[in-house]
Amino acid sequence: MFEAKIDAIVLRECIESITAVVDEGKLRIAEDGLKLRAVDPANVAMISFELKRDAFDDFHFEKGSDAEAANESPAATEVGIDFNKLQGILGIGGSDEVNLKLDEQAQKLFTRMGSLAYTVSLLDPASLRKEPKVPELEFPVQVIIKTDEFRRTIRAAEKIGDHIMLGVDGDEFYMEVEGDMDKLRLGLRKEQLIHLTPGTLHSLYSLDYVAAMSKGMSHADNITLNLGKDYPLQVDFEVADGKGKVSYLLAPRIESE
Amino acid sequence: MLLKELTEVYEKVRARSSKLEKITLVSELLRKTPSETLPLVCYMLRGKIFPDYSAQELRLGWSSIWDAIRAVTHVSEEDLRIAYNKFGDLGSAVELIFEQNPKISVSLVTEPLTVEECYNALLKIATLRGKESLRRKKTILMGLLNTSSPDEAKFIVKTITGEMRYGFKQGLLEEAIAEAFSVDVAVLRKAYMVRSDIGEVARIAKEQPETLKELSIVLGRPLRPMLAETADTLEEGFKRFDKALFEYKYDGARLSIHKNDDVVSIFTREAEEVSTSLPEIVEDIQKIPHSFIVDCEIIPFEHSPKAFQELIKRLRRKHRVEEFARKIPVKLYVFDLIYLDGTALIDTPLLKRRELLATAIQQPTERIEIAKCILTKSSAEARIMFQEALDLGFEGLMIKNPRSLYTPGKRGIEWLKLKPEAETLDLVVIAVEYGHGKRANLLSDYTFATRDRDGNLAPIAKAFGGLKDAEIEEMTEYFKGIAREQRGRTFIVEQKVVVELKFDEIQKSSLYAVGYALRFPRIKRIRWDLSVDEIDSIETVEKIYGRQKRSS
Numbered sequence: 158m159f160e161a162k163i164d165a166i167v168l169r170e171c172i173e174s175i176t177a178v179v180d181e182g183k184l185r186i187a188e189d190g191l192k193l194r195a196v197d198p199a200n201v202a203m204i205s206f207e208l209k210r211d212a213f214d215d216f217h218f219e220k221g222s223d224a225e226a227a228n229e230s231p232a233a234t235e236v237g238i239d240f241n242k243l244q245g246i247l248g249i250g251g252s253d254e255v256n257l258k259l260d261e262q263a264q265k266l267f268t269r270m271g272s273l274a275y276t277v278s279l280l281d282p283a284s285l286r287k288e289p290k291v292p293e294l295e296f297p298v299q300v301i302i303k304t305d306e307f308r309r310t311i312r313a314a315e316k317i318g319d320h321i322m323l324g325v326d327g328d329e330f331y332m333e334v335e336g337d338m339d340k341l342r343l344g345l346r347k348e349q350l351i352h353l354t355p356g357t358l359h360s361l362y363s364l365d366y367v368a369a370m371s372k373g374m375s376h377a378d379n380i381t382l383n384l385g386k387d388y389p390l391q392v393d394f395e396v397a398d399g400k401g402k403v404s405y406l407l408a409p410r411i412e413s414e
Numbered sequence: 415m416l417l418k419e420l421t422e423v424y425e426k427v428r429a430r431s432s433k434l435e436k437i438t439l440v441s442e443l444l445r446k447t448p449s450e451t452l453p454l455v456c457y458m459l460r461g462k463i464f465p466d467y468s469a470q471e472l473r474l475g476w477s478s479i480w481d482a483i484r485a486v487t488h489v490s491e492e493d494l495r496i497a498y499n500k501f502g503d504l505g506s507a508v509e510l511i512f513e514q515n516p517k518i519s520v521s522l523v524t525e526p527l528t529v530e531e532c533y534n535a536l537l538k539i540a541t542l543r544g545k546e547s548l549r550r551k552k553t554i555l556m557g558l559l560n561t562s563s564p565d566e567a568k569f570i571v572k573t574i575t576g577e578m579r580y581g582f583k584q585g586l587l588e589e590a591i592a593e594a595f596s597v598d599v600a601v602l603r604k605a606y607m608v609r610s611d612i613g614e615v616a617r618i619a620k621e622q623p624e625t626l627k628e629l630s631i632v633l634g635r636p637l638r639p640m641l642a643e644t645a646d647t648l649e650e651g652f653k654r655f656d657k658a659l660f661e662y663k664y665d666g667a668r669l670s671i672h673k674n675d676d677v678v679s680i681f682t683r684e685a686e687e688v689s690t691s692l693p694e695i696v697e698d699i700q701k702i703p704h705s706f707i708v709d710c711e712i713i714p715f716e717h718s719p720k721a722f723q724e725l726i727k728r729l730r731r732k733h734r735v736e737e738f739a740r741k742i743p744v745k746l747y748v749f750d751l752i753y754l755d756g757t758a759l760i761d762t763p764l765l766k767r768r769e770l771l772a773t774a775i776q777q778p779t780e781r782i783e784i785a786k787c788i789l790t791k792s793s794a795e796a797r798i799m800f801q802e803a804l805d806l807g808f809e810g811l812m813i814k815n816p817r818s819l820y821t822p823g824k825r826g827i828e829w830l831k832l833k834p835e836a837e838t839l840d841l842v843v844i845a846v847e848y849g850h851g852k853r854a855n856l857l858s859d860y861t862f863a864t865r866d867r868d869g870n871l872a873p874i875a876k877a878f879g880g881l882k883d884a885e886i887e888e889m890t891e892y893f894k895g896i897a898r899e900q901r902g903r904t905f906i907v908e909q910k911v912v913v914e915l916k917f918d919e920i921q922k923s924s925l926y927a928v929g930y931a932l933r934f935p936r937i938k939r940i941r942w943d944l945s946v947d948e949i950d951s952i953e954t955v956e957k958i959y960g961r962q963k964r965s966s
Contacts, residue, residue, distance in 0.1 A: 410519050
């Protein structure tokens with residue numbers, strides 16, 4: 158049994174952070190809150206998402222006895238959710254608060270926003286990919302940057318090229334895009350950032366993915382970029398006023414020559 | 415099970431020429447496949463991810479596959495094109511590209527691809543609908559390719575393009591399943607005939623082999639139609655069967671109708687359900703008592719048979735169904751009964767089935783008739799019927815062994831089809847070219863291919879006559895939609911449009927690699943009812959050539 162009440166803006170923020178990487182996934186509901194780990198269909202990006210129960214105004218979860226045998230973890234239940242659809246429904250709006258109620262038997266999620274009730278069919282978990290293993294990674298460099306600054310640069314970069322270089326050169330963090338004709342570079346000194354580990358390294362990433370991710374982080378004040386040399390990028394940020402955590406992982410582009 | 419285990423066996427099978435070795439290799443693989451994965455392995459070996467009773471298809475446009483390959487590898491448009499032109503199929507091209515070029519990005523998923531994951535991903539590509547679905551399909555394919563070895567990538571792409579269907583033959587798969595689980599191949603074949611699902615049958619062979627014999631027809635699940643060989647003369651029938659059963663050969667669409675109490679389902683020969691587009695037929699069938707499966711042919715009919723093209727406007731129609739039902743009346747000719755009130759009749763001789771059919775459908779309606787047939791030893795009588803068929807506007811005659819059993823999916827010598835002298839060939843369009851003069855903006859010149867001895871498509875004719883202007887305009891749009899690439903004024907197109915071609919004669923020629931060419935070819939009609947799997951092969955071309963020589 159799962160029944161909860163949550164602020165509409167908070168829920169939308171969370172769903173947007175998920176749809177930035179995947180359209181659908183297995184959401185794990187447990188007593189301490191919600192969790193999701195999913196990889197995008199192209200195996201290039203991954204999301205780990207966590208929302209604590211105190212992000213909700215109301216949160217009731219009880220593991221159904223009949224479902225227990227089917228699930229691996231006795232303290233949690235897994236439901237297949239089409240997050241794109243859910244985001245569309247939340248977009249209709251009309252209320253400050255959203256009520257959620259899960260009917261596991263019928264495989265439905267009831268959402269109610271004020272007088273608007275919407276029943277969402279759950280996805281068959283068998284049709285969804287299994288939860289990915291998170292690769293073990295060590296990042297030599299960490300940069301904490303204001304989200305707005307990062308997003309503004311990405312928006313400009315999209316007009317210029319297909320991939321973006323993120324790097325650190327001594328005390329400077331930089332983002333660089335080269336198109337056929339133009340070039341864009343943002344360089345920020347340590348004092349212009351919230352935090353920077355000095356170093357010399359860079360990696361190249363697909364701008365499509367970085368741009369999608371930048372939409373998913375729009376509500377966070379700051380983001381933490383974890384970087385390496387020709388290495389995946391990990392972006393960490395908070396949602397729901399610190400009651401939720403999101404972590405994106407993005408595979409680097411390997412240059413051909 | 416890892417996909418690698420499957421593709422490794424597939425590669426070995428391709429490299430062997432001995433049928434027995436091929437069967438042994440596959441049977442070893444099947445034996446170690448876990449039960450729940452066994453159906454998937456069978457489907458994938460055949461290159462068709464759905465069972466035969468399903469009309470669903472794995473459809474992903476050629477350009478999407480092309481884009482996905484380029485999105486995961488460092489390969490230029492030009493290099494991919496060169497690789498493609500070298501092999502003529504995208505699967506072999508991707509194998510070469512993957513061997514020579516690095517991937518653009520590492521995959522975050524490091525575990526090797528399993529058969530189950532690959533199958534689920536392909537299933538998703540086949541079933542995703544709605545907005546964004548094209549982007550999502552492409553991304554799923556990118557994910558598969560991103561974690562694939564060159565062999566695996568080839569296997570996946572060939573499965574999507576349909577090239578895999580010419581890989582491991584259905585008959586060999588049946589034998590491999592029988593060998594793997596020590597069951598009688600005849601029993602297995604029979605089980606597959608009634609179930610139209612090789613995956614299900616394989617699983618039963620593994621888990622409960624003793625029940626294989628008891629499997630029977632499932633009402634509502636389409637069977638593959640029994641097919642006929644081409645006969646050269648009327649006498650062939652007598653020669654083979656002594657007394658033969660003659661029926662008109664109707665120039666329409668083959669349908670099978672399942673009636674379960676009040677529930678009527680009408681299927682095309684590709685197992686696509688078209689019940690909602692034929693409401694008046696459903697209504698008439700509902701009035702007939704009994705539960706049954708009948709085999710029949712539907713034709714557009716108003717006082718006399720109308721052009722086959724009219725039928726296309728009715729089958730699969732979703733909107734204005736009633737209006738078109740009035741505009742284009744149809745007639746259904748029932749010629750076989752496969753199941754009646756709980757009893758499967760596939761082991762009942764044709765003559766008996768015909769008798770039962772007459773008792774089941776006692777009151778034919780204006781729209782539903784039992785196909786006329788005569789049982790005779792006399793070629794004079796048969797000749798009269800043949801002439802009658804042509805006078806009435808039908809295509810020719812069917813010549814059937816009155817003792818023939820119903821064998822779903824088999825093309826045998828128990829049933830023969832006879833058409834009048836003017837021969838036609840069903841060929842697939844592989845390229846289209848802009849015409850000249852007033853057709854300079856229309857793709858009006860088509861290049862056709864037959865299937866050569868190795869099962870590959872080979873060009874044999876070029877034609878530009880036969881279609882009406884409106885049809886050419888329609889087809890121009892259609893061909894642009896399935897174009898793979900443009901070379902000057904020519905488009906190479908997906909190999910899916912089958913055309914019935916008339917011609918004056920077949921000539922030996924060095925113009926085409928197959929060694930034959932058609933004299934004065936022109937298009938008779940587009941055969942939307944046929945797929946590229948059903949085109950005439952070089953053997954048929956040679957047969958007609960031989961007949962021509964004899965008769966001249």
